[in-house]
Structures are given as structure tokens and as C-alpha cells.
Amino acid sequence: MLERIASMSPRAAGERPAQERVAAAPRRPLAGEDNTRPSERVLQLWQTASAVCFDVDCTVANNDQLDLLAEWMGVGQQVAALTNSAMDGSMSLEDALERRLEIINCTPADIQAFLRAHPAESRLVPGAKELIEQLQSRGVAVYLISGGFRELCLPIARALGVPPAHLFANRMNWQVDDETGMPTKLVGFDLREPTGHQGGKPRAIAALRALYPYETVVMVGDGITDLEAVQESGGADMFVGFGGIVERPVVKASADWFVTSLDALRDALPRYRVAMIGSGAWACTAVKMIAENLRSPEKAAKFVREVRMYVWEEEVDGRKLTELINETHENVKYLPGVQLGENVVACPDLIETAKDAHVLVFCSPHQFIHRMVKQLSGHVRKDAIAVSLTKGMRVRPDGPQLISEMIRKELGLDCSVLMGANIAADIARGELSEDVFDRPYFYTQLVPDVVGAEMCGTLKNIVALAAGFVEGLGYGPNTRAAIIRGGLDDMRRLAKALYPTVRRAAWGYCRLRVYCILVHFMRPALTLDATFFESCGIADLIATCTGGRNRLVAKAFVEAQQAGQPRSFEELEASLLHGQKLQGVLTSQEVQEILRRKGWELEYPLFTAVNRIICGHQPASAIVHYKEAAAAPVPGSESPSQSTDDLQRLGAIALGGRPAART
Ligand SMILES: NC(=O)C1=CN([C@@H]2O[C@H](COP(=O)(O)OP(=O)(O)OC[C@H]3O[C@@H](n4cnc5c(N)ncnc54)[C@H](O)[C@@H]3O)[C@@H](O)[C@H]2O)C=CC1
Numbered sequence: 001m002l003e004r005i006a007s008m009s010p011r012a013a014g015e016r017p018a019q020e021r022v023a024a025a026p027r028r029p030l031a032g033e034d035n036t037r038p039s040e041r042v043l044q045l046w047q048t049a050s051a052v053c054f055d056v057d058c059t060v061a062n063n064d065q066l067d068l069l070a071e072w073m074g075v076g077q078q079v080a081a082l083t084n085s086a087m088d089g090s091m092s093l094e095d096a097l098e099r100r101l102e103i104i105n106c107t108p109a110d111i112q113a114f115l116r117a118h119p120a121e122s123r124l125v126p127g128a129k130e131l132i133e134q135l136q137s138r139g140v141a142v143y144l145i146s147g148g149f150r151e152l153c154l155p156i157a158r159a160l161g162v163p164p165a166h167l168f169a170n171r172m173n174w175q176v177d178d179e180t181g182m183p184t185k186l187v188g189f190d191l192r193e194p195t196g197h198q199g200g201k202p203r204a205i206a207a208l209r210a211l212y213p214y215e216t217v218v219m220v221g222d223g224i225t226d227l228e229a230v231q232e233s234g235g236a237d238m239f240v241g242f243g244g245i246v247e248r249p250v251v252k253a254s255a256d257w258f259v260t261s262l263d264a265l266r267d268a269l270p271r272y273r274v275a276m277i278g279s280g281a282w283a284c285t286a287v288k289m290i291a292e293n294l295r296s297p298e299k300a301a302k303f304v305r306e307v308r309m310y311v312w313e314e315e316v317d318g319r320k321l322t323e324l325i326n327e328t329h330e331n332v333k334y335l336p337g338v339q340l341g342e343n344v345v346a347c348p349d350l351i352e353t354a355k356d357a358h359v360l361v362f363c364s365p366h367q368f369i370h371r372m373v374k375q376l377s378g379h380v381r382k383d384a385i386a387v388s389l390t391k392g393m394r395v396r397p398d399g400p401q402l403i404s405e406m407i408r409k410e411l412g413l414d415c416s417v418l419m420g421a422n423i424a425a426d427i428a429r430g431e432l433s434e435d436v437f438d439r440p441y442f443y444t445q446l447v448p449d450v451v452g453a454e455m456c457g458t459l460k461n462i463v464a465l466a467a468g469f470v471e472g473l474g475y476g477p478n479t480r481a482a483i484i485r486g487g488l489d490d491m492r493r494l495a496k497a498l499y500p501t502v503r504r505a506a507w508g509y510c511r512l513r514v515y516c517i518l519v520h521f522m523r524p525a526l527t528l529d530a531t532f533f534e535s536c537g538i539a540d541l542i543a544t545c546t547g548g549r550n551r552l553v554a555k556a557f558v559e560a561q562q563a564g565q566p567r568s569f570e571e572l573e574a575s576l577l578h579g580q581k582l583q584g585v586l587t588s589q590e591v592q593e594i595l596r597r598k599g600w601e602l603e604y605p606l607f608t609a610v611n612r613i614i615c616g617h618q619p620a621s622a623i624v625h626y627k628e629a630a631a632a633p634v635p636g637s638e639s640p641s642q643s644t645d646d647l648q649r650l651g652a653i654a655l656g657g658r659p660a661a662r663t
Pocket residue numbers: 278279280281282283284311312334363364365366368389390391392422423424425579580581582583
């Protein structure tokens with residue numbers, strides 16, 4: 001990019017059609033008006049800037065580097081006078097640069113020695129590095145635009161974490177020794193760079209805007225050439241004058257906002273709010289991790305400390321659950337004995353919880369999500385992002401809908417999912433797990449296959465029921481392993497059959513972070529099978545089949561039958577899970593409906609056999625011969641298919657005895 005701009009003559013650069021401004025500029029301050037406090041409009045532009053351009057000398061570097069070089073060369077006083085003339089506008093930039101270089105008259109070796117003697121880190125303005133880091137971490141593009149020299153600015157850019165391609169500055173011209181081919185003598189500077197001329201900074205910004213669709217560009221600087229950035233068409237939308245090193249009256253009077261500390265700019269950056277939609281065992285575990293993160297000093301500048309959590313209100317020991325959580329910082333019903341953190345605020349109002357949040361984390365049992373999402377429609381920030389931790393799907397007449405798809409469609413939000421081997425209670429106690437939110441006991445890894453990961457999280461709940469049946473029947477590890485393998489095979493094939501886009505995604509599996517499983521729809525760069533070998537695949541399957549609630553309840557279901565005292569899933573859910581929700585039975589019902597409609601029941605024998613058992617058409621012992629069980633005719637039906645009545649009955653069980661109406 002820099003090369004493209006550098007190769008344009010100043011005139012040509014100026015002639016490029018400037019991108020039409022999208023952001024309306026703030027009203028320029030009137031004479032005598034206090035511009036040291038940002039107006040609402042100024043603050044809004046600052047908080048939504050897509051690119052911020054900083055001057056270098058006396059803005060992010062605590063001196064004028066050419067002056068410092070001149071001092072090093074013993075000609076400081078003469079050069080400083082010329083610098084001030086250029087900054088105040090009493091001498092043209094080109095002339096001032098030309099004359100200063102003539103006086104300095106250094107060699108490449110002088111520059112090397114100067115840079116060694118004045119390391120860039122020691123020349124940064126306090127707060128510059130932190131401000132730039134914060135901007136970059138929010139996705140704001142940061143540029144340095146200097147009327148000084150690239151040779152001197154590059155080390156500053158490096159120290160600030162600004163890539164060389166984001167630095168606009170002048171280049172020195174060197175006379176080259178004919179014998180050695182090495183530069184020897186300074187002979188002026190390259191006039192093709194826009195920054196070497198009056199009006200160069202707005203021209204550089206206009207060139208950037210022609211390349212990138214930046215909506216709002218802010219210029220920050222101490223000098224008159226920085227102020228010019230908002231005075232020419234195609235330049236910046238707003239100018240922040242910086243007087244922390246040198247205060248120039250003209251600049252101070254005309255700036256949209258005048259600051260004497262870069263920390264003031266950092267403090268005014270937006271801080272993101274996180275909200276948790278859900279308050280069960282996993283939701284509370286996740287909110288505990290999020291709250292720990294938001295209390296840490298590194299996150300303080302970027303996030304609001306408080307995390308609101310939507311709680312489905314109910315009474316516990318005669319008290320409202322939200323009141324209990326806000327008093328004790330513990331969810332005594334769903335995650336007893338675990339402190340969530342004083343910055344978690346339980347809220348019984350769904351819309352109130354979500355309305356200001358920039359990050360919405362969905363973690364309710366899947367049967368409640370659609371109603372909640374419908375209720376939230378039109379009440380969430382348009383620029384919010386969503387992360388779904390919910391495992392499950394919804395079945396509509398036209399096919400399945402994953403929770404992430406539902407959130408994307410109904411709320412118009414970008415939605416990632418977080419799936420993995422996460423038994424809530426283990427993680428809440430701080431045990432190691434291959435998953436989320438950056439805690440020392442919780443590792444996450446990015447996988448660019450949202451659908452594959454979400455299908456894993458959904459379908460493994462059915463396999464966990466099979467594992468529970470086998471355990472209840474008293475079979476050992478060999479049989480359990482065989483069932484898990486058969487289940488994995490059904491999971492993998494069904495995910496591919498339902499989502500061909502996932503199947504097409506191939507080649508070049510990329511690990512974006514060493515620890516992550518936070519899955520994002522970035523680009524189809526992952527084979528589906530690779531997803532099944534991640535934590536969201538095989539690891540979650542093993543964790544659920546050995547330590548999960550589905551397995552626990554299914555085991556108890558078989559044991560009760562064998563003891564001659566059969567109990568329904570509904571009874572067992574209530575007595576064993578104390579309000580927590582079993583997801584596998586409803587998921588089996590939903591998946592079976594899809595298989596039945598598509599005529600695929602025999603192709604997914606483990607899923608079908610599990611469904612036959614929970615509907616009472618096959619004994620639990622049939623699970624070890626699941627292929628035969630899937631093929632056996634269903635009593636009262638001509639085909640081996642499940643009847644709709646069965647499915648509705650199961651839905652009623654999974655929804656806690658109410659009719660299986662799906663919202
Ligand atoms: N518990 C675990 O170890 C893990 C759970 N998950 C998934 O996370 C999701 C949420 O599970 P948990 O947090 O464990 O919940 P949970 O099963 O522990 O708790 C049930 C939750 O549903 C709420 N609720 C009850 N009736 C409701 C209604 N009518 N409307 C709205 N909410 C209602 C309860 O207040 C409670 O917060 C599920 O999809 C689950 O599969 C994922 C990983 C681990």
C-alpha cells in the first residue's frame with residue numbers, strides 16, 4: 001500500500017477521487033469554546049472510529065526526531081528554529097525540511113549511531129503504546145503519518161506495534177558512492193511522498209480512504225500540518241489536538257478536541273458489556289469465568305466489569321433466585337458451592353439484561369432458546385456479537401435449525417459457538433478442560449467450522465443416552481467403547497448429510513490459537529472430520545458418555561426397569577437433576593423426526609435404536625444390537641418408523657410434562 005502511495009506524484013495523489021465521507025464531521029469549536037471536554041458528537045466519532053492516524057513527532061514520540069538528530073549532530077539550535085516555523089505555519093513544510101536536512105548533513109552511519117543512542121522505547125509519549133494497543137485490539141486500524149523521516153520513524157512504529165506498511169513519512173535521498181554502491185551523503189528528500197508537502201496529511205488519508213472503506217477517520221497530532229487533515233476534502237473526519245509535549249495556540253483553538261494526555265483518549269474508548277442469557281449449571285460456570293476475566297486489570301480498559309445474567313425467576317426456599325444470587329453471589333439451585341463473583345448481576349428481565357450488551361452469550365437449555373430469541377428481537381444492539389454455548393437444535397417443517405442459525409436469522413447477529421468437553425461442575429471447581437474464556441484452567445481453540453462443532457454438541461447428547469443404557473445394563477468398557485464408536489459414526493455422517501456446505505469445506509486446517517475451541521465462521525478451511533477430533537467432537541463425546549447428566553439419567557432409567565420399578569425420564573430428570581434439564585431425550589425426538597421425514601432411520605441405527613428404547617418400543621438391552629433394533633418393526637406401524645404420537649409424547653417428557661408445542 002505504501003508503495004502505491006509513494007509512487008504517486010503529490011498532484012496525482014491529490015487528484016484521486018476522495019471517498020465520499022460517511023461520518024458527519026463535528027461542529028468545529030467556536031472562538032473561546034472549551035474544547036478540552038469532548039462534545040457528544042466528538043465522543044461518538046472517537047468511539048466509532050474505523051481508523052486513527054497519529055502524527056509521530058511530539059505526539060507519540062516525545063520530541064521532534066529531526067531536532068534530536070540535529071542536536072546529536074551539534075546543530076540543534078538552528079534546526080529547532082526552523083521546525084517551529086514549519087509547525088506554526090510561518091514557513092512551508094518543503095522549505096523547512098530541505099533547509100533542516102542541509103544543516104544536519106548526516107551520513108547513514110550517523111543515523112545508526114543516533115538510533116543506538118536514543119532507543120525508540122525511551123522516546124515514546126506516556127500512554128501512546130497502551131492507547132494504540134487498545135485501538136488495535138478493538139479492530140481499529142492505526143496509522144502513523146509523519147512529516148518527519150521514515151528512517152527515524154520506523155523504530156518508533158516498531159516500538160508501538162504499528163506495521164511498517166501503516167507508516168507514512170518522508171524518505172531521505174542519499175548520494176551513492178560509485179565505487180561501493182553504498183549511500184554516503186544526504187542530498188535532500190523524496191518529493192514524491194505526500195507527507196513532504198503542505199496538505200500532505202489529508203492527501204495521505206484520502207489515499208487510504210480510496211483503498212479501504214473507512215467510515216470514520218480521526219487524526220491526532222500537535223501541529224498545523226495535522227490540523228490540515230480535517231481542512232481538506234477527503235481527509236479525516238475529526239482532529240484531536242495533542243498538547244502534552246508542545247502546546248500550539250492555533251492548534252489548540254481549532255481542534256475538535258484538545259487533550260494534553262493520551263490517557264484521556266484511552267479512557268474515552270468504549271468499554272464492552274457482556275451479558276449471559278441463561279443461569280443453569282453451565283451458564284453459571286461460564287459466567288464465573290467471564291466475570292473473573294472482566295475483573296482482571298488487563299481487561300478493565302476494554303470491558304465493563306459488571307456481567308448481567310438473565311435468570312429465569314423462581315422461588316428457592318421462599319426467596320427469589322435473583323435476590324439470592326445477588327446477595328450470596330452463588331446460584332444455590334443450579335451450581336451450589338461455587339462463587340460466581342461480585343460483578344455478576346442476576347436479572348429476571350430478559351430484555352433489560354441484553355439491551356446494552358455488546359457480547360451476548362446464549363446458554364439456556366435448547367428448548368427455551370427460540371422463545372427467548374423471539375422476545376429479544378429488536379431489543380439488542382445491532383453491532384453486538386453472539387456466542388452460543390447451547391447444545392441442541394430446533395426442527396422446523398423445512399428441516400433442522402441450529403441455535404447459531406436461529407440467532408443469526410432472528411437477531412441478525414454474527415454468532416460463534418463454544419462447544420467442547422465441559423462438564424459444568426468440574427470446570428467450576430477449576431479442573432482442566434480443553435475449552436473457553438481464557439482462564440488458566442480453561443483452554444480454548446478456534447475452529448472455523450461452526451456447523452460441524454454445533455452438530456457435535458447436539459448429537460452427542462443422544463449417544464450419551466446409549467452409553468447410560470449400556471452402563472445400566474452392567475456392560476464393561478469394551479461395550480461402552482463400541483457404542484461410543486457407533487455413535488460417533490452416526491454423528492459424523494448425519495452432520496455431513498444435513499450440512500453439505502460443511503462437507504465441502506476442506507483442506508488447510510488452520511490452528512489460529514494454541515488453546516481454543518471458540519468456533520467462528522471465518523472461512524471454510526477445515527475438514528469436517530478434523531472437527532470431530534477436536535474437543536467439541538470426540539472429547540465432548542467421551543466426557544458426556546462418562547460423566548454427563550444424559551448418561552446418569554439413562555443409566556438410572558435402565559436400573560429402575562431392572563429393579564421392576566420403571567420410572568419415566570421426566571421423573572428421573574426431576575429427582576436426579578434438581579431443576580437442571582436433560583437435553584438428550586428431546587434431541588433424540590427432534591433428530592428422529594428429521595430421520596423419519598427423510599426416510600433415513602435405518603442409515604443412523606444407533607440414533608434410531610436409542611429412540612426406540614426411550615419410546616418403549618424396544619427394551620434397553622436392544623442397545624447392544626442397535627442395528628437390528630433400528631431395523632425391527634415398530635408395534636402398530638407398517639414401517640419401522642416412529643409414529644408422530646410417540647414423538648409428541650417424548651417432546652412432552654422433555655419439556656417437563658407440557659404438550660410438545662415448540663415456539
Ligand atoms: N451442564 C453442563 O455440564 C453443560 C451444559 N451444556 C449445555 O448448556 C445449555 C444450558 O445448560 P445448563 O446451563 O447446564 O442448564 P441447566 O440444565 O443446569 O439448568 C436449566 C436452566 O433452565 C432454566 N429454565 C427452566 N425453565 C425455564 C423456562 N421455562 N424458560 C427459560 N429458562 C428456564 C433454569 O432456570 C436453569 O437456568 C444446554 O444446552 C446444555 O446442553 C454445555 C456444556 C456443559
